[in-house]
Amino acid sequence: MKAIQVGLIGLGTVGAGTFHVLQRNQAEIRGRAGRGIEIAMVSARNAERAKAYQAIVGDGVPCVGDAQQLVNNPDIDIVVELIGGIEPARSLVLQAIANGKHVVTANKALLALHGTEIFEAAREKGVVVAFEAAVAGGIPIIKALREGLTANRIEWIAGIINGTTNFILSEMRGKGLDFATVLKEAQRLGYAESDPTFDIEGVDAAHKLTLMSAIAFGVPVQFDRAHVEGISSLQATDIKYAEQLGYRIKLLGITRRRQEGIELRVHPTLIPSSRLIANVEGAMNAVVVQADAVGTTLYYGKGAGAEPTASAVVADLVDVTRLHTADPDHRVPHLAFQPDAMSDTPILEMADVHTAFYLRLVVADQPGVLSRITTILAEHDISIDAVLQRESGEGERQTDLIILTHDTVEGRMNEALAKMQGLPTVLAPIVRIRKEELA
Ligand code: HSE
Numbered sequence: 001m002k003a004i005q006v007g008l009i010g011l012g013t014v015g016a017g018t019f020h021v022l023q024r025n026q027a028e029i030r031g032r033a034g035r036g037i038e039i040a041m042v043s044a045r046n047a048e049r050a051k052a053y054q055a056i057v058g059d060g061v062p063c064v065g066d067a068q069q070l071v072n073n074p075d076i077d078i079v080v081e082l083i084g085g086i087e088p089a090r091s092l093v094l095q096a097i098a099n100g101k102h103v104v105t106a107n108k109a110l111l112a113l114h115g116t117e118i119f120e121a122a123r124e125k126g127v128v129v130a131f132e133a134a135v136a137g138g139i140p141i142i143k144a145l146r147e148g149l150t151a152n153r154i155e156w157i158a159g160i161i162n163g164t165t166n167f168i169l170s171e172m173r174g175k176g177l178d179f180a181t182v183l184k185e186a187q188r189l190g191y192a193e194s195d196p197t198f199d200i201e202g203v204d205a206a207h208k209l210t211l212m213s214a215i216a217f218g219v220p221v222q223f224d225r226a227h228v229e230g231i232s233s234l235q236a237t238d239i240k241y242a243e244q245l246g247y248r249i250k251l252l253g254i255t256r257r258r259q260e261g262i263e264l265r266v267h268p269t270l271i272p273s274s275r276l277i278a279n280v281e282g283a284m285n286a287v288v289v290q291a292d293a294v295g296t297t298l299y300y301g302k303g304a305g306a307e308p309t310a311s312a313v314v315a316d317l318v319d320v321t322r323l324h325t326a327d328p329d330h331r332v333p334h335l336a337f338q339p340d341a342m343s344d345t346p347i348l349e350m351a352d353v354h355t356a357f358y359l360r361l362v363v364a365d366q367p368g369v370l371s372r373i374t375t376i377l378a379e380h381d382i383s384i385d386a387v388l389q390r391e392s393g394e395g396e397r398q399t400d401l402i403i404l405t406h407d408t409v410e411g412r413m414n415e416a417l418a419k420m421q422g423l424p425t426v427l428a429p430i431v432r433i434r435k436e437e438l439a
Helices: 013-024 026-033 047-057 067-071 089-098 108-125 141-148 163-175 179-189 203-217 236-244 306-323 369-379 410-421
Strands: 004-009 037-043 078-081 102-105 154-160 247-257 262-272 284-291 295-302 354-364 384-391 398-405 431-435
Touching: 004 013, 004 067, 004 306, 013 026, 013 037, 013 306, 026 037, 026 306, 037 067, 037 306, 067 089, 078 089, 078 306, 089 102, 089 108, 102 108, 102 306, 108 203, 141 154, 141 203, 141 284, 141 295, 154 203, 163 179, 163 236, 163 247, 163 284, 203 247, 203 262, 236 247, 236 354, 236 384, 236 398, 236 431, 354 369, 354 410, 369 384, 369 398, 369 410
Parallel strands: 004 037, 004 078, 078 102, 262 431
Antiparallel strands: 154 247, 154 284, 247 262, 284 295, 354 398, 354 431, 384 398
């Protein structure tokens, strides 16, 4: 059978990795896919990069500057979009779909924001949009959620799905350094981008979480409903206190099904040091899935990089190649559930989310201070799990008071925090970090 023809948009790190993996493993890939997978055309805006690749791939594979030429090429069966960002990626993907081509993409931002439009367009044209590489790089978590766990009712997912922030947090904990120092080091080592905003402010993780949540719970992708909080204001002091209490702080993406709706949130989170996921260090990614039949499963691996991400891109190429001639009605739906079985369960407001808390208060070291604070918590029906008092290093007249609570509703905690902050004996803004036992 004639090899399937692929058009590759973007020759950056992942584009190059895809090229190399396809070349190196072509015999095995052909054996698995049932036919060859050939790159028939590439597009790159960077002329130098284009020239370098042209030299490798030879004249048989044209490299064009204008990706429109690629998506309109009638010989191409699958378009691989690896340029990232919203435009021109969105227009190119929609054009490829309109031309009846399947799409493989690593673009989490595009799908988290425009997934509904893109999946609908693909469904109408009977083509596949595959996106394993968009979430957690080389970890086959989309496949696991959509197919491997299909027998289950998924209850929650918690993931370390941004390597940059996990590297920063690991360094802060390991070396006792502050955020700004470690960020600079991460940039020097190439772990963090020169503009690291999307990573450190939790946006990249929220894109990925939005996609996992949609697949797990059969709801439309709704990035605008996600709570997004990064690590830029996290202090080394809190990492140290968390450790003394038996916890580590990770930037987690959490999505959980509750009776009233779905939680969809990214924020720094205390998790018990004894959990496997708490020991995921450096730039590695990991996702824990809790499901009713299988129980807890954990997926671990590289969430970025040329060949780990290419591993996911090529896996999608093989999948799409196998499905190319299958009846569109018998393919795995983009979001796991058939379009008429999608749910309209709402995404919950943060005020309605249930979680436990770590609180750090800088308080005057006087009689009655602790009791006033615990009274406020009791009045809001918030139960205390542990209390730690430590010299704050600012002299004898003030002290750090660290409180761990049991689960409560976030709205109730907000009210209690406002009351505590109003006490004259609370001397600085209260630090609040959510805590999950992940039991
Ligand atoms: N910048 C991401 C990370 C990888 O640090 O994990 C691509 O999403």
